[in-house]
Every structure is written in structure tokens, then in C-alpha cells.
Amino acid sequence: MASSLRKVIASLSARISDLEEAYKRECEENERLRADLRQHASELERERADKAFLVVSHRLASEPEEIVNARRRIAKMISDIDKCISQLKE
Secondary structure, eight states, X not given: OHHHHHHHHHHHHHHHHHHHHHHHHHHHHHHHHHXXXXXXXXXXXXXXXXXXXXXXXXXXXXXXXXXXXXXXXXXXXXXXXXXXXXXHXX
């Protein structure tokens, strides 16, 4: 009977070790999946921002030529603002 109990205890000990290893692997897999989820969430946020930018830009200018002209006007405005800031610093 004692040897039967020893076998059961040994079997349970082996099973516990197996379960601990499986748990450790699952925790590592869980962490990897969480990291992937964070990365994909970040990518999704960037894609949403790009989409919003494109929607706004196409509302402002539906034709490619209009987009180019709008960019030129914005670049000129930025240049003018830079000049004004330089003059204010003097």
C-alpha cells in the first residue's frame, strides 16, 4: 500500500510539474499576444489619423491640382509667419 501511495504521489508530482510548465508557457504566450495587441492598436491609431487627414484634405481640395495649390499657399503662409517671427525677435 505504501508503494502504491508513493506511485500516486510521484505521478501527482510529475503532473504538477507538467502543469507548472504549461502555465509558464501560457503566461509567456499571453504576454506575447498582449505585446502584439499593443502594437496593432498603435498601428490602428496611426491608420485612423491618416484616414482623418485624407478625409480633411479631400474635403479642402477634391482635385490633385487644388491640393498642390493649397500646399503652396500653406507653405507661403508658414514662410510669412517665420518672417514675422524673425522681425519680432529683432
